[in-house]
Amino acid sequence: ILLIACINFMNLSTARSATRAKEVGIRRVSGAGQALLVRQFLGESLIMSALAGIIAVGIVEAALPAFNRLFSLELSFDLLSLKVWLAIIGIIVSAGLLAGSYPAFFLARFQPVDVFKGVVNTGKGAFWFRKGMVTAQFAISTFLIISTLVIYRQMEHVRNKNLGYQKENLVYFRADGAIPEHYDVLKAELQELPAVEAVSSSTGLVYSWGNNTSGVSWPGKDPDKDILFQTIPIGFDFLETIGATLVDGRDLSRANPADSSNFLINETAAALMGLDKPVGQRITVSGTEGEVVGLVKDFQVTSLHNNQDPVILGIGQSIRYLYLRLNTDDIQQALANIGAVVGRHNPGYPFEFSFVDQEYEKMYRSEQRVSALSRLFAFISIFVSCLGLFGLAAFTAEQRNKEVSIRKVLGASVAQLSALLSGEFLQLVLLGFALAIPIAWYLxxxxxxxxxxxxxxxxxxxxxxxxxxxxxxxxxxxxxxxRAAVKNPADALRSE
Structure with a gap:
């Protein structure tokens, strides 16, 4: 954005160079050398940059709290810090020199003889420089638009992705204190609550598992091939509680004592094992042999940054988290009732719960922040680019005023004249778009x-x-x- 603003300054300074030509000529005649003129124009640029910097410091100081709240950041701006002021001064000087360097050398090279003759030739170099800068501006702006759209689409994909389980209305809390030893009674009481549809447990977080093992064997396994599986110790009714789908076979059941050592596997695990019909096969997981009684549709147990994991589920010997599937519109009252039940069995600990869908979103907080910031920066960059383009268009229309008037006298319509003046800038924007495409695609x-x-x-x-x-x-x-096309041509041609 700062680069775009500097480009605006350079473009408008060189475009309006003719208005300062006589000043340069008089200074040159009065003995000022080119080096002195360069220093003068750079000084003007630095003063303007310093004034802008002072205004920017005030804006940052006033807007930073709201900015932090809006984007969930904790940025600080300590005006008593020497490092902060050194950074501010560095930015001011860099911006001033960058924005003023080309205009300073460009203006300082005007010759007094040419100026006083009324012949101020800005040269093809300045003409192509302005075109190049406008192209660069809109290449940056177009890149930011593309990036914003791509990031927004990806975050919508993350938000709406079918994870293979129902993360909405799924509550969990830690099994602290006496909860593990009272688990069966607590589960029964919780299931009696009208708002609670199902209750289960596990030793980890369903949206962010991290229990890998390669100690898995099955019929036909290649002894030289090790595969990492996510092993998930769960309680009974886990699939029903999280809303996962059983593709084949049955769920683990308390009514079947053998299920304490039997397993469920997901589709990815079955594919990696090479088992077309995994139900009924016997596998060994970390030394425990059991039967695969059910095939579960793939569900995401880690971030979407990772590939779908092969998952093996079995009844766990310990409990770390309780999961509850809610079925009510009055969530607050349901949570109050759940807290009362949990409090009776675990009075020494506060009832602290979390929603799976909210915690899932927090996993992508940095990406969501990038998405929001990209939208903001894209808007600002386009706005700043348009400010420069607006000023440059005004200057161009003024410079071509007589040409437009002559064309109008010769029969050109307002639409044709508008297209003539707009077409030049539109070509530069399209060129910037063409330059932005490969860069945006790659990044x-x-x-x-x-x-x-x-x-x-x-x-x-x-x-x-x-x-x-x-x-x-x-x-x-x-x-x-x-505006230029609808002007009376007599106003421009009166002096000719």
Whole structure:
């Protein structure tokens, strides 16, 4: 954004160089050398940058608390810190020198003889420089639009992804204190509550498991091949509670004593084992042999940054978390009733619960923050680019005023004249779009590759971004283009 603002300053300074040509000529005649003029113009740029920096410090100081709340950040801005002021001064000086360097050298090279003759040739270099800078501006802006759309689509994909279980209305809490020894009684009492549909337990978090083992064997296993499986110790009724789907076979049941050492496996585990019909097969997990009694549809037990894990579920000997499936519209009252039941069995500990869907979203907090910030920065960059384009369009319309008047006298319509003035800028925007495409594709492809489950880079995302950039630019320059086209040609040609 700062780079775009610097480009704006350079563009407008070089575009309006003719207005300062006489000043440069007089200073040169008065004995000022080129080096002195360069220092003067750089000094002006630095003063402007310093004033902008002072205003920016005030804005940051006032807006930072709201910014932190909006984006869940904890940024600080200590105006008593020497490091902070050194950074501010460094940014001010860098921006001033960057923005003022080209205009300073450009203006300082004007020759007094040419200036006083009224011949101020800005040269093709300045012309192409301005075109290049406008192109660069909209390449950056278009890249940010593409990035914003891709990141937003990916975060929507993460939010709406079918995880293989129902994360909504799924509550869990830690099995602290006396809960493990009172588990069976507590479970029975909780299931009697009208708002509670199912209750179960596990030793880990369903959305973020981390219990890998390669100590698994099955019929036909290659002894030289080790595969990591997620082993999940659970309580009875776990699938019903989390809302996972049984594809084949049956669930583990308290009514079957052998199920204390039997297993459920998911589709990925069955595929890696090479078992077409896994139900009924006997496997060994960490030294415990048992029968596979059910095949579970794949469900995500880690972040979407990771591939689908092969999962083996078995009845655990310990309890760390209790899960409850709620079926009510009055969540607060349901939680109060649950807390009362838990409190009777575990009076020494507060009832602290969490919702699985909320904790799942927290896993992607950094990506959500990037998504929100990208939208903000894209908006600001486009706004700043349009400010520069608006000023440049005004100058161009002024410079071509007589040309437009002559064309109008010769029969050109307002639409034709508007297209003539707008077309030049539109070409630059489209060129910037073309430059942004490969950069955006490469960087966004790299970012998406960090997710095992991600959206594709669809062509319409790039097309929509280019269309938005073109429409925004067209809307910006059209004001001055139409204004110049509807002017009375006599006003411009009266002195000719």
């Amino acid at each position: 966004m492809h790299s970012w998406l590759e960090d997710f095992a489950s991600h959206v594709g880079l669809e062509w319409w995302v790039f097309g929509l971004s280019g269309l938005l950039a073109a429409l925004i630019a067209l809307g910006t320059v059209s004001f001055h283009a139409i």
